[in-house]
Amino acid sequence: MTSSLHLWLIPIVPFAGFLVNGLLGRRFPKALVTTVAWVATLIPFLQVLNIALHFGSLTLPYSENVGTWIAAGGFHADFAFALDQLTLIMLLVVTGVGFIIHLYSAGYMAHEDGYWRFFAYLNLFMFFMLTLVLAENFLLMFVGWEGVGLASYLLIGYYFTKDSAANAGKKAFVVNRIGDFGFLLAMFLLVAHFGTLSFNAIFSQIAQHPEWQGGFLTAIALFLILGATGKSAQIPLYTWLPDAMEGPTPVSALIHAATMVTAGVYMVARAHMIFNRSPFALTTLAIIGAATALFAATIGLVQTDIKRVLAYSTVSQLGYMFLACGVAAYSSGIFHLLTHAFFKALLFLAAGSVIHALSGEQDMRVMGGLWKKLPITFWTMTAAVFAISGIPPFAGFFSKDEILYQAFISPNPVGKIVWFVGLLTAGLTAFYMFRLWYLTFFGKSRTPEAAHDDHGHGHAHGVHESPWIMLGPLVVLAILSVIGGWVGVPAAMGGHNEIEHFLSPVMHAQYLSYEQVSVAMSTHPQAVVHPAPETAEGSNSLALLLAALSVTVAAIGWFIAHLLYFAKPELPEQLATKLRGLHSLLLNKYWVDEFYGAAIVAPVLFLSRYALKGLFDTGVITGGSLALGYTTQGIGSVVQRIQSGNIRSYAGWLALGAAALLLLTYFGFGTHLSF
Amino acid sequence: MVVPIAYYLVLSAILFSIGVAAFLVKRNIISIFMSIELMLNAVNLTFVAFAHHWHQVSGQIFVFFVMVVAAAEAAVGLAIIIALFRTRSTLNVDQVDLMKL
Numbered sequence: 192m193t194s195s196l197h198l199w200l201i202p203i204v205p206f207a208g209f210l211v212n213g214l215l216g217r218r219f220p221k222a223l224v225t226t227v228a229w230v231a232t233l234i235p236f237l238q239v240l241n242i243a244l245h246f247g248s249l250t251l252p253y254s255e256n257v258g259t260w261i262a263a264g265g266f267h268a269d270f271a272f273a274l275d276q277l278t279l280i281m282l283l284v285v286t287g288v289g290f291i292i293h294l295y296s297a298g299y300m301a302h303e304d305g306y307w308r309f310f311a312y313l314n315l316f317m318f319f320m321l322t323l324v325l326a327e328n329f330l331l332m333f334v335g336w337e338g339v340g341l342a343s344y345l346l347i348g349y350y351f352t353k354d355s356a357a358n359a360g361k362k363a364f365v366v367n368r369i370g371d372f373g374f375l376l377a378m379f380l381l382v383a384h385f386g387t388l389s390f391n392a393i394f395s396q397i398a399q400h401p402e403w404q405g406g407f408l409t410a411i412a413l414f415l416i417l418g419a420t421g422k423s424a425q426i427p428l429y430t431w432l433p434d435a436m437e438g439p440t441p442v443s444a445l446i447h448a449a450t451m452v453t454a455g456v457y458m459v460a461r462a463h464m465i466f467n468r469s470p471f472a473l474t475t476l477a478i479i480g481a482a483t484a485l486f487a488a489t490i491g492l493v494q495t496d497i498k499r500v501l502a503y504s505t506v507s508q509l510g511y512m513f514l515a516c517g518v519a520a521y522s523s524g525i526f527h528l529l530t531h532a533f534f535k536a537l538l539f540l541a542a543g544s545v546i547h548a549l550s551g552e553q554d555m556r557v558m559g560g561l562w563k564k565l566p567i568t569f570w571t572m573t574a575a576v577f578a579i580s581g582i583p584p585f586a587g588f589f590s591k592d593e594i595l596y597q598a599f600i601s602p603n604p605v606g607k608i609v610w611f612v613g614l615l616t617a618g619l620t621a622f623y624m625f626r627l628w629y630l631t632f633f634g635k636s637r638t639p640e641a642a643h644d645d646h647g648h649g650h651a652h653g654v655h656e657s658p659w660i661m662l663g664p665l666v667v668l669a670i671l672s673v674i675g676g677w678v679g680v681p682a683a684m685g686g687h688n689e690i691e692h693f694l695s696p697v698m699h700a701q702y703l704s705y706e707q708v709s710v711a712m713s714t715h716p717q718a719v720v721h722p723a724p725e726t727a728e729g730s731n732s733l734a735l736l737l738a739a740l741s742v743t744v745a746a747i748g749w750f751i752a753h754l755l756y757f758a759k760p761e762l763p764e765q766l767a768t769k770l771r772g773l774h775s776l777l778l779n780k781y782w783v784d785e786f787y788g789a790a791i792v793a794p795v796l797f798l799s800r801y802a803l804k805g806l807f808d809t810g811v812i813t814g815g816s817l818a819l820g821y822t823t824q825g826i827g828s829v830v831q832r833i834q835s836g837n838i839r840s841y842a843g844w845l846a847l848g849a850a851a852l853l854l855l856t857y858f859g860f861g862t863h864l865s866f
Numbered sequence: 867m868v869v870p871i872a873y874y875l876v877l878s879a880i881l882f883s884i885g886v887a888a889f890l891v892k893r894n895i896i897s898i899f900m901s902i903e904l905m906l907n908a909v910n911l912t913f914v915a916f917a918h919h920w921h922q923v924s925g926q927i928f929v930f931f932v933m934v935v936a937a938a939e940a941a942v943g944l945a946i947i948i949a950l951f952r953t954r955s956t957l958n959v960d961q962v963d964l965m966k967l
Contacts, residue, residue, distance in 0.1 A: 834965075835963065836963030836964060836965045837959070837960060837963045838898075838959045838962070838963075839890060839893070839959055839960065842889055842890055842898075843890055846886055846889075846890060
């Protein structure tokens with residue numbers, strides 16, 4: 192296809208929406224604000240759908256250059272956009288889920304102040320996220336990367352009059368900055384070694400040098416991992432995501448579940464050429480992913496705030512994606528990203544619907560028995576819970592199972608370990624999700640009747656099902672959560688794993704000719720990552736066995752949740768008292784926030800307050816300028832006596848001066864002054 | 867007989883020094899004014915003496931300039947003195963010292 196796809200339109204339309212709503216929205220009626228925001232998201236969605244329909248006829252990877260951005264000496268970066276299979280999947284997720292959530296938000300935010308501001312920020316987010324996904328070089332990607340951080344900050348702090356929300360926004364921004372620092376260093380290294388930031392240029396250079404492995408590529412990969420851990424909330428930088436739940440629920444669904452936090456996974460998948468050359472970085476990634484998955488899941492077991500459970504679950508699921516990337520199964524990571532976007536967005540939106548129904552209540556301890564009152568929310572959420580727990584044939588089963596399978600068969604020495612951790616986490620995931628399900632929808636209602644009218648929404652009159660503008664998106668996402676996984680049914684179960692085949696042109700040595708691969712294989716066997724093993728007849732039984740195992744583990748998780756929160760609801764209390772130490776360790780999130788507070792925040796604050804502010808700012812800067820001022824004033828107060836107003840004293844000075852000049856002329860500084 | 871140039875210069879220096887001394891010592895504005903005139907004329911004398919000595923006419927032209935400026939200055943100065951006397955009823959410079967910090 193020769194004609195231009197005008198990819199640049201995809202991000203620019205939401206930006207126009209942001210400008211219109213951001214500049215003029217205050218004076219618009221709500222209906223107009225909504226229309227602008229919807230149209231600004233719908234147009235890119237339709238464009239992406241159009242591209243997807245004609246995808247087969249495109250020559251890939253397609254790229255277009257809108258203009259030169261930076262040209263400095265030998266280095267230059269362009270406003271260049273690229274499209275390949277990976278981009279298309281991300282585009283579909285971002286615009287599709289994004290549009291659905293825009294619809295939902297109109298219902299959820301209907302009674303909030305600053306309605307226009309919310310939609311303006313949401314469109315701004317879409318702009319940056321689409322820039323990030325479409326960018327053809329690291330620098331433009333970084334623009335999107337920073338921009339989504341900004342939008343996330345603005346939206347977390349949406350209720351900025353609430354201290355906790357403002358602080359959560361700040362925390363998210365600052366923690367993300369640490370990750371961005373890693374990303375920046377990685378870019379500097381890339382420029383230093385490759386002289387360019389263009390994906391295509393860098394990856395083909397790497398492909399032409401099969402002898403490059405480890406070394407500086409490991410350094411770049413590790414810095415990229417640091418960047419990814421910040422944006423995608425992995426250990427050690429995950430702490431901002433649970434706090435980010437201060438934002439409105441649609442924001443949690445869009446930014447902090449479906450799209451922005453997956454940017455790290457996307458970036459790793461995009462830069463897989465670099466990661467493939469560094470077994471050390473891959474192992475690090477796998478360990479970080481597995482550790483985060485387990486760690487966050489255990490915290491999720493005991494949280495009582497419905498959104499916080501989901502937040503830790505998001506961190507945990509992102510861990511799975513990193514685990515997948517760490518065993519070089521990028522397609523599986525992206526597959527899980529896709530299904531996760533569906534079911535986690537659905538979980539958040541359904542939770543939002545529950546919160547909406549309860550007029551702002553988020554504590555699961557005072558919910559219960561809601562399934563009859565909120566039937567549609569209940570059934571859609573059920574689909575999501577089954578999906579995330581990995582119950583076949585829901586979406587999460589296929590993607591999670593694919594990751595576990597890839598980890599198990601990975602030649603990486605930590606493969607089996609991360610597989611086991613992943614399996615354990617699957618059980619924990621099923622447990623906490625069904626715990627949430629039982630606590631929210633089953634048992635007796637624990638809602639104190641009087642509490643209804645106290646909360647923010649201000650339209651509370653009993654528990655009520657949400658309007659259709661909110662339920663519609665739930666239904667669509669529920670359908671996707673059921674069928675979304677069917678694009679990746681593995682061969683062992685009679686499927687074709689379409690998504691992996693779809694992504695394989697991106698993931699597998701597209702820059703290498705066959706000869707180069709074989710040369711590289713013979714000289715540096717570990718330098719080239721094994722191609723995805725074709726599931727032979729022999730390993731089918733292994734795949735089925737592993738799948739059965741993970742389903743069993745999930746079922747055990749479900750069973751325990753059923754036992755504790757449905758059959759014997761008094762048991763959890765007793766367990767909590769019996770295992771008080773463990774319970775409070777989990778409830779307090781391993782005191783990681785406190786640890787960071789004591790180990791990093793407090794010293795930094797101390798340094799800033801005393802060394803930098805006390806000594807340097809007050810001492811050197813303020814002191815220096817004050818000293819300058821006072822010195823001038825002092826000299827002035829002495830010298831001003833000369834200006835007495837007395838003419839004769841002036842005349843005296845004049846005469847003295849003239850006499851001095853005369854004397855100088857005669858006996859002065861040598862010949863150059865004499866006339 | 868030709869009077870040596872040094873005589874003129876010494877006379878001029880004496881006149882100028884008297885002018886300076888009077889300028890510094892006197893308190894009456896009119897006296898100060900007169901001492902300024904004295905200094906100007908001492909300089910004029912030097913100009914004329916040198917013009918004669920070197921047979922150059924430019925020195926004499928300078929003198930005319932000085933006299934013109936002095937006349938103008940006298941007019942302005944006297945006007946100021948009259949205005950000052952009308953407002954302050956004094957000609958003592960030590961009592962006219964408002965222009966200070």
